[in-house]
Every structure is written in structure tokens, then in C-alpha cells.
Amino acid sequence: MKTRSDLLLRDALATVFVRGAAGDAAARRALEELDSWSPASPPGPALGELRSEDETPLFEADGPLTEKFAGLEGYVRDRARRFTSALAWIQEDGATGDPIACASAAWDAGLFFEVHELLEPVWMQERGKRRHVLQGLIMAGAALHHLTQDNLAGARGLLREAARRLSEATPEEPLDLARFGRELGELAQLIENGQVKHTDEIQKLPRLAPRASD
Known part of the structure; x- marks a missing residue:
């Protein structure tokens, strides 16, 4: 406890x-x-x-x-x-x-720890590729939470791993998770370059946005 x-x-x-x-x-x-x-x-x-x-x-x-x-x-x-x-x-x-839609709203509100809390129960029940994708979203929330605590190394590593897992997202997902993953990777690079040291310094937060219709 x-x-x-x-x-x-x-x-x-x-x-x-x-x-x-x-x-x-x-x-x-x-x-x-x-x-x-x-x-x-x-x-x-x-x-x-x-x-x-x-x-x-x-x-x-x-x-x-x-x-x-x-x-x-x-x-x-x-x-x-x-x-x-x-x-x-x-x-x-x-x-x-809807846990994923709620996690998207939490992300936009800056509730990064809560993203993890919303998605973990769903992740524990999933299997296969979607389990990896959900873990990527959980890692993204954890990464930004670390960044709010000034843990740059932890944030950078989690962002890169989240980006890798989200690259496995299928077109059936309602959110554009592949794009989100790419933006997370770009944020990880900004942290490595010393351009971002806290969430307050992020000029454009990666967005968990709906997939664009064809």
C-alpha cells in the first residue's frame, strides 16, 4: 500500500x-x-x-x-x-x-495518469495485436505523466516504446493511432534534443484524433 x-x-x-x-x-x-x-x-x-x-x-x-x-x-x-x-x-x-474515447478526452484535458487508469482494465482483458496497441496508449499516458514530474529519461523511453506499439494499429481503430504514434516519436526526439523539458513546453500536444474518413 x-x-x-x-x-x-x-x-x-x-x-x-x-x-x-x-x-x-x-x-x-x-x-x-x-x-x-x-x-x-x-x-x-x-x-x-x-x-x-x-x-x-x-x-x-x-x-x-x-x-x-x-x-x-x-x-x-x-x-x-x-x-x-x-x-x-x-x-x-x-x-x-467507452474507455478509449474517455481516454482521448482525458488526454486532451491533461489527465495523463488517468489515461493509464482508464485503459489498464481493458488492456488486461485483451489479447493479440490490440493488446499491444492498448499498451501503447497506456505508455503514452505514463510518458506524459513522467514528463510532468520532470523525469525526462523515463518520458522519452516510454514515448518511443508507445510509438512502436501504436504502429501496429489496424485501420479498424476509430482513432488515428498510427499518426498519434508518429507524433509521440517526434515528441521523444524533441525531449532528447533538449527542446522540451516539461509538458508546459509542448507547443503542439500529440492528438488522439478520429481517423479521417476516405
Whole structure:
């Protein structure tokens, strides 16, 4: 079990987002309450029930984060904003419950860790070439998460491996994964050249875009 408070908070919030993306009503309520959360006001009932993996409540009854997570308010606000954006796109596209479409929305919202969390259960059930492709998407999310943590070597290696796996994508995939993979490879080269050292420095984020119709 994890012990670092930032990782426990990250995982707890990511779990709520994944459930919300799948259409879970209680998780959606918690995410709505998170979007309007203020340390100066009591959390909504769904938010007040959230616990980390070690069963620590995330929020005090009067509003602030509990002592274990004190100092992480900025992270919570950032995640709340990104969750709201991603869920709006998911609903707009009618993608609720579609892990790959939800992962695309999460990617566009900068929720790179959550891309991994959305896709891993699907990857574990797949076999054959599509399993490799899904692992490529998971690696892409992990790579950008590493980049947010200033782990350049880890990001670069994962981007290149993701690009290799996504090159195996078939034309039946609704997203243009081959193009996405090429763009990931280009980003890996920019990192190697010292032109990108953090996600904030990416001028054009690789896009998980739909395949162009013939």
C-alpha cells in the first residue's frame, strides 16, 4: 500500500474520475461537488464520503482537506478543473463508458495518469495485436505523466516504446493511432534534443484524433 500522501490523493481522485467516466452516478455527483469545492465551506455529501486507499477521509467536515493531505489544495483544484473539462467532452461526444474515447478526452484535458487508469482494465482483458496497441496508449499516458514530474529519461523511453506499439494499429481503430504514434516519436526526439523539458513546453500536444474518413 502507498504511504505518500500525494500519491494516495492522486489515486483516490483518479478512481472517482474513472468511475464517473463510466457513468457511475455517485462518482459524477462527487466530481460535480469537487468542481465547486472550497476549503471554507463544508464539502457536499458525496465528496465527504471519499476515502484514500488507507481509508483516510479526503475532506474535513467543515471543508478543508484532512491533515494528511494538507498543502495539496492546488492539486485538487487543478484536477477538479481538468475532470470537469474531460467529462464535458465525454458527454458531448456520447462517449460515457467507452474507455478509449474517455481516454482521448482525458488526454486532451491533461489527465495523463488517468489515461493509464482508464485503459489498464481493458488492456488486461485483451489479447493479440490490440493488446499491444492498448499498451501503447497506456505508455503514452505514463510518458506524459513522467514528463510532468520532470523525469525526462523515463518520458522519452516510454514515448518511443508507445510509438512502436501504436504502429501496429489496424485501420479498424476509430482513432488515428498510427499518426498519434508518429507524433509521440517526434515528441521523444524533441525531449532528447533538449527542446522540451516539461509538458508546459509542448507547443503542439500529440492528438488522439478520429481517423479521417476516405
